[in-house]
Amino acid sequence: MDNFSNLYSKQVLDHFRNPRNMGEMKDPDATATVGGAVCGDIMRLFIKVGEKQGKKYIQDVKFQTLGCVAAIATSSIITTMIKSKTLDEAEKITQQTVEVSLGGLPPAKRHCALLAAQGVKKALDNYFEKKK
Amino acid sequence: MKKIYLDYAATSPTDPQVVKAMLPFFSQKYGNPSEPHWAGIEAKKALNEARRTVASFLNTKVEEIIFTSGATEAINLAHKGLIENYLKNTLFQKQKPEIITCLTEHKAVLEACSHLEKAEMAKINYLPVDKNGLLSLEDLQKAITDQTVLINIMYVNNEVGTIQPIREISKLIKEINLKRKKQKLPLIVFHVDATQAIQYLNCQVDYLGADLLSFSGHKIYGPKGVGGLYVRSGVKIVRQMDGGGQEGLLRSGTENVSGIVGLAKALDLINPKEGQKIKKLSQKLIKEVLMIPQVSLTGHLTKRAPHIASFLVKGVEGESLVLLLSDKGIAASTVSACNSEVLLPSHVLIAMGVSKKFIQGSLRFSLGKQTTEKEIQETVKILPSIINHLRNLAPKLTLD
Numbered sequence: 357m358d359n360f361s362n363l364y365s366k367q368v369l370d371h372f373r374n375p376r377n378m379g380e381m382k383d384p385d386a387t388a389t390v391g392g393a394v395c396g397d398i399m400r401l402f403i404k405v406g407e408k409q410g411k412k413y414i415q416d417v418k419f420q421t422l423g424c425v426a427a428i429a430t431s432s433i434i435t436t437m438i439k440s441k442t443l444d445e446a447e448k449i450t451q452q453t454v455e456v457s458l459g460g461l462p463p464a465k466r467h468c469a470l471l472a473a474q475g476v477k478k479a480l481d482n483y484f485e486k487k488k
Numbered sequence: 489m490k491k492i493y494l495d496y497a498a499t500s501p502t503d504p505q506v507v508k509a510m511l512p513f514f515s516q517k518y519g520n521p522s523e524p525h526w527a528g529i530e531a532k533k534a535l536n537e538a539r540r541t542v543a544s545f546l547n548t549k550v551e552e553i554i555f556t557s558g559a560t561e562a563i564n565l566a567h568k569g570l571i572e573n574y575l576k577n578t579l580f581q582k583q584k585p586e587i588i589t590c591l592t593e594h595k596a597v598l599e600a601c602s603h604l605e606k607a608e609m610a611k612i613n614y615l616p617v618d619k620n621g622l623l624s625l626e627d628l629q630k631a632i633t634d635q636t637v638l639i640n641i642m643y644v645n646n647e648v649g650t651i652q653p654i655r656e657i658s659k660l661i662k663e664i665n666l667k668r669k670k671q672k673l674p675l676i677v678f679h680v681d682a683t684q685a686i687q688y689l690n691c692q693v694d695y696l697g698a699d700l701l702s703f704s705g706h707k708i709y710g711p712k713g714v715g716g717l718y719v720r721s722g723v724k725i726v727r728q729m730d731g732g733g734q735e736g737l738l739r740s741g742t743e744n745v746s747g748i749v750g751l752a753k754a755l756d757l758i759n760p761k762e763g764q765k766i767k768k769l770s771q772k773l774i775k776e777v778l779m780i781p782q783v784s785l786t787g788h789l790t791k792r793a794p795h796i797a798s799f800l801v802k803g804v805e806g807e808s809l810v811l812l813l814s815d816k817g818i819a820a821s822t823v824s825a826c827n828s829e830v831l832l833p834s835h836v837l838i839a840m841g842v843s844k845k846f847i848q849g850s851l852r853f854s855l856g857k858q859t860t861e862k863e864i865q866e867t868v869k870i871l872p873s874i875i876n877h878l879r880n881l882a883p884k885l886t887l888d
Contacts, residue, residue: 359814372811378881389883395825396833396848397805400883422882423848424807424824464831 360425365459368429375428377435381418386486388478390471397423397468399431401475405443405483413442419475426465430472433457438476447480449473489817492863496707496856497646497684497796498821502750503709503857509753510711513746521743522732531745538752545755546701546718547692554717554735555748559683560596562702562717565739566679567600567638569725570700571610574637577674584608586635590615590623590652591839593642594681598835601640611635617839620788621650625660632664638677643685643696647823647836647852648787649796651689654680658697677723683707683715686755688763688794699723705747709857710754714747766855767794769864773853776868780875786837786850795856800842801849804878809851812874818867824848 360369381402389400399421406415417439421431434454438446454469455461461469493501513534519527521535536550543550556562567587574585587601591614604610613631615623623641632639639661641652658678665675679700682691687708693701700723704715719725719738731740774797777783782802801809806822813820823834825848833847853867 360811372808373815375881380884395831396844398883420881420883422803422805422878424805425811427805428808428881 363462364425364429365461367433367457367459368426368461371429371432371458372425375419375432377418377432377439378420379418380420381416384418386479386483388475388482390475390478395424395467397421397427397471399423399427399471399475401431401435401479403438403479403483411442413440414438414446415440423468424465426461426468427471429458430454430461430468431475434472434476443480443483446476449476490866492818492866494853494855494859494863494867495819495821496859497852497854499706499712500709500856501858502706502711503754503757505757506710506750506753510746510750513749517745521745522734531743534749535743535745538748541752541756542716545691545758547694548718549721551736552718552721554719554738555743555751556715556717556739557713557744558706558715559594559681559702559704560715562704562715563594563596563679563681564600565717565725565728566700566702566719567597567640568604568728569738570638570677570679570723571604572726573724574674575609579674580635583635584611585637586611586613586633587638587640588613588615588628588631588636589640590617590642592617592621592645592647592650592836593640594646594683597640597642597681617650619841620791621645621648621786621836621840622788622791623652625653625656628657629660632676634673636676637674638679640679640681642681642683643689643691644682644793644796645787645836646684646796647834647850648798648840649684649792650787651685651791651793654696654698662697684793684796687758688766693718693720700725705751705754708754709757711747711750714744714751716751762857763794766857766859769859769861770794770797770853770855772861773797773855773864773868776864777871780872783875786840786842796852796854798850798852800837800846801851801875802846803849803882804875805848806850808878809849809874812877813870816870816874818870821852821854822850823852824850 384402385405386403391398402418404416417435419431421428451470451473517530519531521532539550542553601612605612615627617623661676661678677699680698682703686703699720701718706712727738729740784800786798806824810822825831825833837847
């Protein structure tokens with residue numbers, strides 16, 4: 357039996373072991389840092405916004421997370437869910453869509469998906485704020 | 489991939505000699521010790537012999553040993569049974585009996601105490617500890633009131649390995665009890681949770697001055713599902729398991745004969761020299777792990793059990809660390825908010841004053857009989873790269 361497979365889905369373990377889009381971004385268009393009040397996890401998100409066919413989209417995204425297996429996995433998957441998406445599409449991502457994409461999370465870890473979704477919202481807010 | 493087991497404080501492999509001693513009691517000597525026929529007699533004989541072994545190990549009378557399903561049950565029986573008995577005393581009709589325990593005790597103790605408190609059967613006083621996990625005798629002395637009837641302290645902390653001054657505590661209790669005898673007040677009973685200590689430290693009850701002592705089989709190369717409680721003659725407890733009246737009327741239920749035989753064999757196999765070898769290995773491990781930047785030891789530097797090497801790894805979360813170690817074949821453990829159902833960090837580290845910022849990074853290696861120097865070398869070779877990976881993954885933080 358795979359390590360921790362009693363706790364987590366294959367998708368969670370894969371994203372934890374092979375995090376996508378991890379690291380820092382040199383000159384991001386927007387950033388967000390969110391922290392889980394529950395357990396002390398911290399997620400930082402960097403986005404670069406591009407434009408194609410008159411629509412703004414997430415050209416690049418990077419994350420850095422200090423946290424448990426679920427926190428790292430939700431951070432990783434949400435970057436893949438918003439990359440290349442228009443800002444409108446990215447804004448629609450919720451805790452539920454993150455959970456579904458990961459094949460579910462243990463009840464005690466659902467707040468990690470919320471944290472990731474909040475990270476994206478905050479990064480987009482930060483982007484719009486800067487553009488004002 | 490080679491598997492390296494460094495979680496002996498969670499549980500230990502059953503010694504083959506223990507298994508061998510247990511085997512006849514499944515299909516050959518399967519009798520119920522309460523029955524007077526040949527089958528029962530065989531089982532009863534084994535049970536008596538096991539009780540003698542345990543009694544001689546702890547230097548007690550045979551009738552002072554009660555077998556249970558483990559240390560958790562022993563602890564529950566000790567706490568609830570003792571308080572229930574004191575409640576019969578008219579002295580406590582107006583004021584509740586009081587238990588003094590410590591913030592860093594095992595959950596079995598804390599939950600049993602919380603149960604008694606919620607049921608309004610007892611008042612609980614929790615002693616603080618210093619940054620090394622040690623309680624102070626002064627704090628204990630101050631906490632004792634005329635209503636104090638039970639003091640419970642664990643010998644070795646399971647998370648950080650700190651050894652509490654059990655003999656000094658019992659000395660203090662004895663002095664108080666001498667006065668109480670003259671005043672005809674109820675005596676204070678001292679319970680010691682010896683679960684993590686019994687393999688390595690002298691647990692003879694008179695050496696420790698314990699009136700009640702709990703222990704478990706599976707932490708000492710015995711089977712799971714068996715343990716025991718020592719109850720000093722004259723200390724009255726009310727049974728928590730009603731039924732056929734086994735274990736001197738204090739713990740009903742047909743005895744777990746094979747398990748009890750295994751527990752006795754495990755105690756029999758304890759070799760005091762083993763601790764020296766394990767201490768050497770854990771000291772090597774501690775020394776090497778502390779070379780990694782921003783890693784500190786938790787628990788007392790010298791007053792610690794030989795088998796527990798516990799750390800705080802700054803800028804890393806414990807569950808992630810333990811998963812990646814497990815991917816490399818190393819079984820270790822952590823108590824972080826993230827791996828607990830209740831999402832609370834370690835109550836032990838909180839009590840020791842570890843800052844919120846770093847409390848998630850707890851890591852415990854616990855060594856045992858089969859641990860080799862090669863395994864320690866392998867572990868310290870792998871650990872830094874895992875810590876680095878997780879730190880690289882995390883936002884840059886100040887680590888002070």
